[in-house]
Amino acid sequence: MLGVEPKRRIYLSPPHMSGRELKYIHDAFETNWIAPLGPNVDAFENEVAKYVGANEAVAVSSGTAAIHLALSLLNVKKEDYVFCSSLTFVASANPILYQKAIPVFIDSEPESWNMSPVALEKALVDSAYQGKLPKAVIVVNLYGQSAKMDEIIKICQQYNVPIIEDAAESLGSTYKEKASGTFGDFGIFSFNGNKIITTSGGGMLVSNNREVLTKARFLATQSRDIAPYYQHSKIGYNYRLSNILAGVGRGQLEVLNERVLRRREVFRVYKQELGKLPGVIFMPELDNSYSNRWLTALKIDETIAGVTSQEVINFLDGENIEARHVWKPLHMQPLFKDTKYYKHNEQDISKSLFELGICLPSGSSLTEEEQERVILGIKDVMKIKV
16 A cells, blocks of 8 residues: 555564674775684684583684585594484585585484484484494584483583584573583584674584694695695685674673573563463473573464464565574475484474474564564464454
8 A cells, every 4th residue: 555664574683783883894994804704813713612512613704614624623524424403404414415424313202302312312323333433413403492411411422422502592692500512522603694693604613622723724724734835735725704794793792691681581572472372382401401582483274273373474474574493494495304303202203393383583783663562462372362
């Protein structure tokens, strides 16, 4: 209709700049550190390592690059097996294929929505019997919630299998007062544009093993040998983060704790306003854990709520509000159609979460008025009196 202004789009998780980023970007320009690497990169690595309590960190071009480096450092090769959470973004598993290795997917469990220790143990028992243990287990901390790391670590130690902790979505989260991303042999973070802090595009590899991370830097800079000319003895990658983007990350890191508190408040309001609606079940938070609540995720049980998750998503889209399904499990993806998969029990938990689950707008810049629009939209589609 003419004269009716369209409602402003509400996005799922847009970037949220603090203004502090400009100082570091300006410094890079003033000192002409425009090329990759530089003081901002060194400082950003040190600041992230200190924040999470790791010995060292390597800034790279993406979280995917960090996983790829971790697999390379663990000497994952063609025909090796790598176990990986199924309920995650494809970037968690694509690096397995880069190495021409074979992924095996592990189901979720209901209390964290993350890797099931029960399913993981089944998979390791089978692989030990077959005489081919995996070279690594990639554990994903979904939407900011830590997996059951104590149980997973105990099982992996029993079989002497290294852990890569995919904490792409969980910077600022903790498990038993220890930072997410610091439980495995390697931890990885993502600073993609939609993450809790962003460098536009970027990632970080962390570890307590300084010697191994020295090798990571070598691989990430095209494996350039120490020589008076360009000499290369090994395959390398162009994976280092630029000095300018690292400056953005430094400014973002300064407000990370504020961003976590804000997203947790967004979650609290959603749960308060929607948690008692029939058929609505929010993603839980494990005891002794602290989620950054990167995205507010919930299940909508059609048999109780009277609407499907797809109908809710479609309705919100009609109101110019972005909502999404939770990740489609990797064992259901066409890319991995013939891949082995271990379920938590007789029920396929990750498939059920995908079918019922949705993510709501959760950005730290989300206003109270915008969140109210989302809440009213869900109540409307569910025909709940306001």
